[in-house]
Amino acid sequence: MKCCYLNLSSSLVPNLVAGALQYFISGEKVRCSEVKEGLYIGQSKQMTVEVKEEMVAQFNGEVIHPVYSTASMVYHMEWVSRQLLIPYLEQDEEGMGAAVSVEHIAPSGVGTTIHLEATVIEVSKRELLTKVYVTNEHGRIGKGKVKQVVLPKEVIQEKVRIATK
Template sequence: MRNGLSLGDTAVVEAIVTEEMFAQFEGVIVHPAYSTVSMVYHMEWAARKLILPYLEEQEEGVGGAVSLKHLGMATLGSNIRIEATVIELTPDRVLAKVEVRHGDRVIGLGEVKQIILTKQLIQEKLTPRVL
């Protein structure tokens, strides 16, 4: 990774809750509210935005871990704000604290770990081995 990313750096994703973000399984809506699955997606996206400007051409970030507490609800049309903050940083790992807000309310808290690997190594791991 290029130099420049620092502890305390932040990245933000803002979204408006749509029907596609509702809690659902196999197309059946469980309840018309922002789902935990959508929250994980947005948390990972905010954390990824932290590293994108610093990745070298031959590098990529891969998910290493996600933890979250889904604390509150947001309904159709709600504005949500997801903010990721770097809390740990090594040359090949970035850990971000992530907070999800609906207005003044915190509706989600968690962490996202990303591991920085070369694209070549990722491809090698994805290529089936012939025995």
């Protein structure tokens, strides 16, 4: 496992230099380690969820459609993708959602069973991209991609601190 120690400057913008992703934060040193070896393209994770009342399409407590919402689909897509990353994080690292694209193709009612499968399609030292398919007993109801970045926990804590000022 390779590690790098970087002198960092004032912004929180990633900078790709000579293949090493550097995260800059307030002039301090931050440890940047790679994701553990073993995460590979084609690796997949499955998850099954029963659609509950709280997962339906609603705004301000008003149910719009009594079917599995797009917001719930995104949540479950991120969750199944994150499960691929968790075993490969170092103790001082954390994954953070960076992008989600989703196509909600068909409805699924309360009480139906949803199956999600996330498959690694790109992996690098600091990023994981998965494609996710969502199905029920009638076929595909959704698909999309989830991108996660791996950051030192202290960088995430600083991002949260700045965001909550």
